[in-house]
Amino acid sequence: MSFLLLAKRNAYFLRRRPHIAHRYYATEVLINAGIKPTPFGQPLYPSHPHLLQPGETTPGIPEEEYERRRRALMDSLPDDSLVVSVAGQVKYMSGQIFYKFRQASDFWYLTGFEEPDSAVVLEKNSSTRGYRMTLFSSGKDSAKEQWEGAKTSFQDIMTNFKADDAQHISSFASALKSLASSFSNVYLDIPQTSVTAKRNRIFQKTILKYLSAEGFNNKVDYESLIDSISSSKRKSLFPEVSKLRAVKSKVEQKVMRAAADISGRAHAKVMRFTEPGQSEHAIASHFEYLCTVNGAQRLAYVPVVASGPNSLIIHYTSNNQLVEDGEMVLIDAACEYNGYASDITRTYPVSGKFSSSQAELYGAVLAAQKYLITLCSESSNISLAQLHRESCHVIRKELNRIGFDLQGMTGTSDVEAVLYPHYVGHPIGIDLHESSEQYRSRPLQEGMVVTVEPGVYVPPSPSFPTHFHNMGIRIEDEVLVGKNHPTILSVNAPKEIADVEGACQGLLGLEPL
Secondary structure (H helix, E strand, O other): OOHHHHHHHHHHHHHHOHHHHHHOOOOOOOEOOEOOOOOOOOOOOOOOOOOOOOOEEEOOEEHHHHHHHHHHHHHHOOOOEEEEEEOOOOOEEEOOEEOOOOOOHHHHHHHOOOOOOOEEEEEEOOOOOOEEEEEEEOOOOHHHHHHHOOOOOHHHHHHHHOOOEEEEHHHHHHHHHHHHOOOOEEEEOOOOEEEEEOOEEEEEOOOOOOOOOOOOOOOOOHHHHHHOOOOOOEEEOHHHHHHHHHOOOHHHHHHHHHHHHHHHHHHHHHHHHOOOOOEHHHHHHHHHHHHHHOOOOEEOOOOEEEEHHHHHOOOOOOOOOEOOOOOEEEEEOOEEEOOEEOOOEEEEEOOOOOOHHHHHHHHHHHHHHHHHHHOOEHHHOOEHHHHHHHHHHHHHHHHHHOOOOOOOOOOHHHHHHHOOOOOOOOEOOOOOOOOHHHHOOOEOOOOOEEEEOOEEEEOOOOOOOHHHOOEEEEOEEEEEOEOOOOEEOOOOOOOOHHHHHHHHOOOOOOOOO
16 A cells, blocks of 8 residues: 555544544554554554454444444333443452453443443433433543553544443542432442352342542442432343343354354364373463464453363362373363353363273263254253253263163252252353353243253262263353254364364364464
């Protein structure tokens, strides 16, 4: 591209955004690599054209999608409703050493805005749009930006995130108090945490100390801010947004498939990478490297890399022992990509070939998993709870077929407690576990994405065949529920015995590591 064309392109950009023209010298030009340093607090098309397409608010998600989500939420609420959602906070490991920031899920779902110390208020009204949107953020601060990087200006928030108004976060508390007095229904993010006890989720209110130290000049506590609103008006926003998040749009499905592809290919390559004598940690690190180098922003969860008897620990995350020849490795790991989680588990032989006993038990779990996936359609009229009960029956049947004597185990509950102690799966999306309690009893619906992950974990007990002792096998896929047929999003992760052995031996024709 000639200098003249580059100069014209730069001039066009500055005409569209005169408020940032002062950031550029006359000799600077806009090129395909985007603008450095970026004037925005997150990737946007002008600064990151390698990540976003024109019209996208976040990578893969167009601005119309965010507008559709907000409109669907507001349409679902009664008249005279106000919606309030707050962003996540930066968390600190020690002192001023911070963890990599991840945005609060519901806030991101509604706005696509990725900066901390922010909030959004949606006022339902009778306009053509159906609501008024105000987004609060920390705005521009040149002194802080020298240390932390750019923040998005209020004008760019209105332009790129379609807010009707953008204000400094310091005005959020007073604005909310004023607005809340004018509405009969105020839907809020109510601070809460979950405690699991015998599969029942108990919600306890906790203290969320501050939205941000700088945002609330007087360090007003967000919980106190909620309490200042009449209890008769306050309603929880979470269940209303979770209804919308349960069914994935076409663009969401596309991003989730991309996340699963990155993770699936990483699984295949890690099978080839693994050798006797390696540490589980090295395998976990190589998996994360493969995901990151292919565009993932982070892993979706702490990975499980469990070799040999370690695989009997469902959430084994120490990953600090050596893999040995003759063992299997159970790796439960996947990435988060452009805001969406993936979740895949595979089990494979360190030596590159299953022993006869390993292949027999693996085949039993695989047969059960493949059957359960066939049930994941709307026409099957089955809930996750029913799918789990079916998984217990089919696991028992498969284990009896290969020589387990389960007659003394008097029901599926006994099998669950010892050999198959976890649930068959969960909804997945922006969060790794999307409101699974709410939807376990409801029939699966077209557009939902769930995991299907039966497993068998055989302790060294005389109750079970000796040649299966200390084997743990779990096979997990992400499944997009269809009207009549499911689609496996994680199809790129090998799971047939021949494919797993081929990946381990480097026979699948994968591109170089």
